[in-house]
């Protein structure tokens with residue numbers, strides 16, 4: 396029988412799992428495996444750094460609704476990837492990282508790039524395992540995909556020693572694995588469903604919180620029906636936006652604090668009451684909380700759940716809709732007329748109006764809100780947005796809408812800066828039919844900004860925007876919060892840096908904008924460029940919000 400190399404088995408296994416793109420930074424010992432992937436139609440995407448490769452894999456996986464896959468070299472390549480693995484861990488995203496390693500035969504002798512990656516990965520993965528023999532590669536990769544997608548999704552690490560990859564074995568020894576089964580979609584306890592339906596029908600001030608966990612059950616129709624059937628006001632988490640279109644009349648995201656403080660019944664689905672929602676502490680103590688999550692351990696975390704329903708969001712929401720069938724009309728009509736809804740709308744309108752003067756400001760240099768107003772105005776209704784950076788993220792949250800699901804990516808649960816550019820690369824690969832806008836603060840752009848070259852190399856017409864306020868929180872830290880001896884700067888960078896020239900260096904389209912009236916035409920040219928473009932927008936380093944107040948610790952501005 397014919398012989399086969401370990402590297403080829405890696406490529407075959409990924410092909411078997413339906414992997415379309417494998418993200419990599421080519422290097423030993425996985426060079427042959429990357430080559431074999433290309434031969435089998437598993438398209439290798441070469442990034443400039445392993446952290447970015449994993450971010451791009453996550454962007455692709457999230458937008459496409461599947462496992463992100465990275466195939467990396469050994470030692471430092473794997474440690475570079477760990478930030479990306481932690482992003483997957485903290486965001487509950489499915490990811491399989493295949494990392495090369497030194498030969499088993501010389502283990503412990505100090506081989507080139509020898510590292511105990513399996514142990515290092517253990518605390519931030521659902522499973523970390525070494526392929527100790529070539530014949531086991533298919534079964535371990537299949538298992539890795541199953542573990543990554545099942546229950547609460549998460550990352551898996553598979554270590555591939557160089558002598559396992561280079562081993563040539565008889566085909567008859569290969570253990571066939573097949574494709575990982577699709578994840579189970581468990582139902583919720585029927586008595587808990589009935590109790591949740593009763594609470595919702597009785598509620599005077601109900602509120603729904605929708606999060607990015609919905610991605611993995613694609614329960615978009617179900618969640619929209621629940622909202623419409625009950626006239627249920629809702630809030631989306633930063634990445635849950637678009638599961639129900641932001642322009643839905645019952646979206647009360649702009650009245651978030653008021654909504655959380657005033658609700659008497661809160662349904663949480665695909666979201667966690669962690670820091671993103673202030674640990675749920677502002678929800679009144681006597682409010683009913685109905686929590687739906689696939690992970691039993693999440694129920695009641697930070698805030699006791701009146702009803703905890705363990706199950707798949709889509710299945711549970713369908714059960715809930717059935718339980719409400721024929722019973723929801725009185726609650727629906729009552730809600731339409733309720734002071735709760737009119738108060739929420741009033742708060743929303745007031746908060747939105749407060750932003751208008753900032754958005755309409757013609758000041759030079761520009762403020763962040765003016766930049767985002769023009770961005771909002773040029774964006775197609777259906778598009779993908781990646782956002783990165785602190786002030787940039789906060790302003791985007793107020794001004795950039797999302798109208799379709801799984802089309803908004805940002806530093807998310809673990810607040811990881813540097814994701815914006817590589818997320819955009821992965822997202823555009825997953826959805827070539829949609830425009831991708833990637834807005835980055837200049838400091839977060841610095842982490843992985845060279846990935847604009849990756850976008851150009853793979854003909855991805857992403858529009859990158861650098862919200863350029865000269866460094867970390869612009870000039871606010873160094874001018875108001877602390878001063879360095881001898882006037883040295885640690886948080887402010889070289890002023891008015893020309894990030895547009897970074898993309899031009901690789902043949903991309905660059906725009907440099909210093910005045911508000913130049914912005915819109917520059918954005919329109921960028922979207923029409925037919926290749927990756929970068930619009931560098933000079934923004935006032937002191938334009939800041941929330942405005943720092945006298946005596947307030949700088950870290951408090953970042954939520955600490």
Ligand code: ADP
Nearest residue numbers: 547606607608612632665666667688689707708
């Ligand atoms: P967000 O940041 O949008 O609030 P989180 O990442 O904090 O979202 O929470 C997502 C939640 O969704 C996690 O608790 C996760 O267990 C849950 N989840 C993931 N997949 C499913 C699913 N298929 N059904 C129900 N809940 C899910």
